[in-house]
Amino acid sequence: MIYTKDLSKSYNGTAVLNIEELTIPKGQSFGLVGNNGAGKTTYFSLLLDLIKPTTGYITNNDIVVNESEDWKPFTSAFIDESFLIGYLTPEEYFYFIGDLRGQNKADVDALTSQFEDFFNGEIIGKKKYLRDLSKGNQKKAGIVAALIGNPEVIILDEPFANLDPTTQIRLKQILKDLAQKQGVTILISSHDLMHVTDVCERIVVLEKGDVVKDLKTSPATLKELEAHFAGRLEPVEEEE
């Protein structure tokens, strides 16, 4: 589904990402871990064509993302709060995204009604603007908006951060269902090794822009990851 070839990104000569080849098959739940500055967000931004690759390319369903926009109809993402429109209510935001993705109000309502548990009664029908919601609730709205329109590829950057424990558990269930039952390709990044091993079939470790580990998740994966991160005592770099 997603194929990355010779991809690199550098700022003023400093390489921040360098991936020779990476293939993510359809329906895989793919986890990206790494310390700050490892290049996780950079990779996702390249995948969404928000920044220009220095060399190489990414194809999404055989479409080169920085040459054509045809990947957009089946790809959705929530990277950070800048994906939200602060002066809309969550419902209006969902309908707006729905409009862009060819879903009418009824379709959107049908989808969001599945997430009543997840929203915990704090999102829908509150007559509040998104900008007035708490960080956690903003994130919930953003994640659900990324599920509108039956996307085939969903990209979530740090989906577990800022969420309360109950919501984290519910989110894990939602993501697992999407990958297993509906064949959606899911890409997430996380600092939480436990969550990511729970959700993802495959985990790739980035370190200073390079792929250093590519693991198929097994019961031993969590231990291996913990050992990997504990073993390195290099200074942590700046936030990417």
Place this chain on the structure above:
Amino acid sequence: MIKHFLTLEWKQYFRSSYWQKNLALNILLVFLALYFIVIFLALGFGLLPILKEVYPDQDPFVVVNGFMFFWIIIDLLMRFFLQKLPVMSVKPLLTLPIKRSTVVHFVLGKSALSFFNFLPLFAIIPFSIMLMADGKPPSMVLTWMFALILVVLIINFLNFIIEAFSAETELSFLPLIAVVGTLYGLDAFNIISISSLIGDAFMGIANNPILILVPLGLLLLCYWFNFKILKEKLFLDASLKSKVTEVKVADLAWTKRFGDIAPFMQLDLKLIWRNKRTKSSVFIMVIGLLYGLFFYPQDIYRDLVWIYPFIGIFVTGIFLINFGQFIPAWDSSYYKMLMSQNIKYEQYLRSKFILMTLSVGLMFILSIPYVYFGWKILIAHFAAAVYNIGVNSHVMLYGGSFNRKKIDLNQRAAFNYQGTGAVQWIIGIPLMILPMVIFALANWLLGFEAGIAILIVLGIVGIVFHKKLMNLITQRYLDAKYKMIDAFSQDN
């Protein structure tokens, strides 16, 4: 402690992307400052001879004091619109061992160093020297000079008090204008002669140096009041407590008739109505509509046929100018999302185009009553409206692709220059000057009808080639995409 603050200020200023990316604007500001300094110096040295010339039988010192009232209210008005209380990001300081009062004193002290406070000195000091050279007793002139400096500072702090109270309201500048207008009215119609009262007060101070304690007391009072207001604001919950407004959902179903751009139009309309900054452009529409009243009632201007199109462009295009100049920066806070969504740039831009076109049509209809001042005005406005739709709207959209500044939608509305860059200055040339020049030339060489015809033809050409132009503009936006995403994700 003050030393730390000063280094922080220094770094904040020179490390801001605003400074680094806007050298041109900064140079322009420096020139502007120099220009005003020169004017004030000239005023300071030239005032005495001028007054002697104009009022040969009066003491120039008395005359100047008679004008003090007008200086005070004009200064107050200018400051209200142009000067802002220096900002300091206090959040990181609150948990550090620094006294709150130190922070407040620093902010207030810093405001006293504003250019607005120095500017009058360039006139006051030379004028005082001239007075002494003219034979006035130095002790009297010096007292008067210090009184004036105190008054400058009083105005400085008074302005912040007014701002603090009016910032909460939507139309923050109305109360001040009302108060100043009333004072001026009282004076102009001789109900209470405030100007002579204030003039007498200054004369009194000059003659009795002890009375200088009065302005000094006023200054301390203003300072203390500011101190109190600011100190209350120095708690986190004051700034963190967000006012949660109940949402009023409007039915925007009528936009559906615009087909595939309906979602964007709804978004734009909500953008305009739900944010402070954009809301003001609606009020500015009213001001723009009345703009013609400055000119048309006066015979001098009514004979200057060549300025009709300029006023017409302004009256019918006020929304176009105000809204259009910040396309696509209005959407800067969620631009990343838009770019990763399944949208066609062309639809996004067309929605803005339709919105601007509708506004021009509406403004033209509302401006029809200007026909009272002559049918030529109506025709000129019509030509200007066509030109606005056909040419200026495309120019605006094209210029927008050069916008590289994020806009903070929640900032105070009126007279907010945040997000303004060189683009906004440059774009004014083709937008307003060009049609005026074209018309003036045609009017001069061929006559009124020919000038109007040329403007209308230009507008129609723009409308005919709308599709082609939009393709060009869309391509510009696509080319600038990465740069815009990058710029919009940075705070200035």
